[in-house]
Amino acid sequence: MQIPNEIFEEILEGQTKILVPKKSLTDKVPPKEPVFFNPRARLSRDYSIIAYGAFLKNFKGPKIFLEGLSGLGVRGLRVANELQIEKVIINDLNPTALKLAEYSAQLNNLKNLEYSEMEVCRFLSKYSKKDERGAIVDIDPFGSPSEFFDCGIRATMHSGILSVTATDLQVLNGLYQNACKRKYGGIPVKVEYRNEMAIRLILGSLRMVAGRIGVEIVPIFAESNMHYYRVYVRILIRQDQKENIGYILHCKNCGHRKIVLEVNNECELCNSKISIAGPLWIDKIFEKEFVENMILKMSELTVDKICAKTLLKCLRESEMDGNYYTLDEIASKMKASPPKLEDAIKKLQDSGYLSSPTSFCPTGFKTNANINEIIKIFSNQPVNPKQT
Numbered sequence: 001m002q003i004p005n006e007i008f009e010e011i012l013e014g015q016t017k018i019l020v021p022k023k024s025l026t027d028k029v030p031p032k033e034p035v036f037f038n039p040r041a042r043l044s045r046d047y048s049i050i051a052y053g054a055f056l057k058n059f060k061g062p063k064i065f066l067e068g069l070s071g072l073g074v075r076g077l078r079v080a081n082e083l084q085i086e087k088v089i090i091n092d093l094n095p096t097a098l099k100l101a102e103y104s105a106q107l108n109n110l111k112n113l114e115y116s117e118m119e120v121c122r123f124l125s126k127y128s129k130k131d132e133r134g135a136i137v138d139i140d141p142f143g144s145p146s147e148f149f150d151c152g153i154r155a156t157m158h159s160g161i162l163s164v165t166a167t168d169l170q171v172l173n174g175l176y177q178n179a180c181k182r183k184y185g186g187i188p189v190k191v192e193y194r195n196e197m198a199i200r201l202i203l204g205s206l207r208m209v210a211g212r213i214g215v216e217i218v219p220i221f222a223e224s225n226m227h228y229y230r231v232y233v234r235i236l237i238r239q240d241q242k243e244n245i246g247y248i249l250h251c252k253n254c255g256h257r258k259i260v261l262e263v264n265n266e267c268e269l270c271n272s273k274i275s276i277a278g279p280l281w282i283d284k285i286f287e288k289e290f291v292e293n294m295i296l297k298m299s300e301l302t303v304d305k306i307c308a309k310t311l312l313k314c315l316r317e318s319e320m321d322g323n324y325y326t327l328d329e330i331a332s333k334m335k336a337s338p339p340k341l342e343d344a345i346k347k348l349q350d351s352g353y354l355s356s357p358t359s360f361c362p363t364g365f366k367t368n369a370n371i372n373e374i375i376k377i378f379s380n381q382p383v384n385p386k387q388t
Helices: 024-025 039-058 074-082 097-106 118-128 146-154 179-182 194-212 288-298 306-317 327-336 341-350 371-378
Strands: 008-014 017-023 065-068 085-092 112-117 136-139 154-164 217-226 227-237 247-249 257-260 275-281 353-356 364-367
Touching: 008 024, 008 039, 017 074, 017 097, 024 327, 039 074, 039 136, 039 154, 039 227, 039 306, 065 074, 074 085, 074 097, 074 112, 074 136, 085 154, 097 353, 112 217, 118 146, 136 146, 146 154, 146 194, 154 194, 179 194, 194 217, 194 227, 194 247, 194 275, 217 288, 288 306, 306 353, 327 341, 327 371, 341 364, 341 371, 353 371
Parallel strands: 065 085, 065 136, 085 112, 136 154
Antiparallel strands: 008 017, 154 227, 217 227, 247 257, 247 275, 353 364
């Protein structure tokens, strides 16, 4: 296969050689022709390699990776080259993308790759029978992934991982509420902690699809960026009996927020009318043991150093309930300069509350204190946590 050097360039991502369009490395917006490649998504792919590596290390079944919307196949190529896996099958409707993926596979001397040119749900349906499902199923579309939830779940084997990306941020962040209700079955509210709310809406939609077909999802990891949200869930082929779908109540008057199973219309702190987001996922987003395994696996891989810092936040956050606050919103309420994040968390802990940073926002923190108690603590006023 002849590759024109004036159009394509060989790069190294992680430990894997990849052939990519030159313009994707220089243009502000990567072109879609002849094939789309986003170099800024490398961090997302790094997290995937860490997560999949941690999973495969302890997985006993057939180690098969299915990538439904592969593009150039960068993620799949890295999985095949950098992790211990038996077979990788990458699928895309763009034959040029698949040819380039094949060429990149040759650069890395990979023999465990197969290629498929099908519509994504037809591809995943092909592998949705017993003993043919993927241990890992990866779906990374433009826009919403919700139309692929059903086929993605069905193509994932028992105890396997399904990972999906959403790039329709305006929909999930509350700008188009009706569109979000159509796509994800829940309504968002415009809030400072929009990243976590969006993750919960995606997980809630996955949970409702899974419940309809008698499958349980267990969220194990999630990440957000200015351009996308991505969730990782374990698929268990059994009926979910847990109460994990509910609502977020948010008071736009005082800033109070609460995760609940049942809605009410009045703020418990200031008696103002409440805004209601949901239905959405209200249980844990991170599985502590899995995040610990990701941290251990990371030392074996070539990934961005920022991953370690973020994963440590995820580990601390994994034991926290509720939605995060931001330093700026608290400072705005107090009409004062925001404290440093470390100081804010220490003040809350010294006052008897739980608190941790959040991976979803660099100035965000989680706590079991309500907003009135947070303001008192930051203002150096006495507060009794036992009254919460």
